[in-house]
Amino acid sequence: MKAQFEKIPSSLSNSFYAFKYENIHFDAPWHFHPEYELTYIVKGTGIRYVGNHIQEFNAGDFVLIGSNLPHCWKSDHQYKDTVKSIVIQWDNDLLGEGWLEKNEFKHIKILLQKSSKGIRFETINSKKTINTLTSILNKNGFEKMLLFLKLLEELSTLNTIKTLTSEGFSPKLNRKSNDRIDKVYDYVQENYSHKIVLSEVSNLVNMGDESFCRFFKKSLNKSFFTFVNEYRINLSCKLLIETNKQVSQIAYDCGYESLPFFYRQFQKFMNCSPLQFKKKYLKMLK
Known part of the structure; x- marks a missing residue:
């Protein structure tokens, strides 16, 4: 069955979309899109759904969602403060067609392949991660791209990543x-x-x-x-x-x-x- 995609904002002048989300709660519906997505929870608690995986999330939760993998975050009803996350989304042609086949990006390629099951980064230096993500939000042009590629390379070499969905799961939702x-x-x-x-x-x-x-x-x-x-x-x-x-x-x-x-x-x-x-x-x- 053909999947329902969420339309991700795109621009001819930018290779990827990075933004800060702030609200009274996380209220995005169960959705998916062709772009990859990194989501870092700055504030908030609740339940995270990725494919057929369910897990509690708290501040510091850092997840990579693969292309077309259904997902959503649902806030805890008991959590009364505002929520905040930093999100980065990009498509397969980030640096042009075939960029992942280059030897320099072999680790990133493996990381993105694993993201088809969803990935949670379990041991992350929260302060360093927030600083890097905030810098990506605040920079422009070449420097912004270099910071993002450096982040992907660092994540790709971590030994403490956990894939989320179970074997045999494949999204088939219209x-x-x-x-x-x-x-x-x-x-x-x-x-x-x-x-x-x-x-x-x-x-x-x-x-x-x-x-x-x-x-x-x-x-x-x-x-x-x-x-x-x-x-x-x-x-x-x-x-x-x-x-x-x-x-x-x-x-x-x-x-x-x-x-x-x-x-x-x-x-x-x-x-x-x-x-x-x-x-x-x-x-x-x-």
Whole structure:
């Protein structure tokens, strides 16, 4: 199916588009475009969706999105401050046709190939990164391009990158499918703390239960309720880190009526228990 593209502003006088985003929340819908995209979160918290991957994001989150890879950031409802990010977008012909085939750019080529699954840069010097990105925003002409290429080269040589989407995922969303997925994301975000009934979700997108389940599985390469549990577990991780609530209260707040089921789902997605997760996080901070 033909993908729905978001139109990225272009200019004959610039090779790439760099801008600062500031708002009361991140509200871009589930979307994709042919351009590559680097997004650095300066302020804000919430859930990041890349392909069929779901993960909590905070300030310092730095992600590279490949061409035509669906993505969006959804702000945490509890986050009351403004949000801010720095975004750079560019197409495959940044330096003209065939530039990635030149030996000088071999590392960047490999990086962009990996970005088809989405990449998160896990160990980044936040101050240095912000300074570099801010410089790119403020410079013009040749100096701006050199800074950007230097940034890509530095990112391409990092050993601590993590690809995001699972094996076998490939974006196959048309405009109608895109709208449906966005509605489902918004519904889960608003109702995760309550029991989610399949018929309510399928009715939301004007589909029968079985048709909806097939559609969702085909679109994201995972079942709808796997998606729901993944969303809830990501939120529970955030509560474990940021609050002193008991595990049982966190499970309830995230929509789990059964504590044993919560523990099984947490183990499934995080490969550890909730308390082990919290201890690992505190140890890492020390």
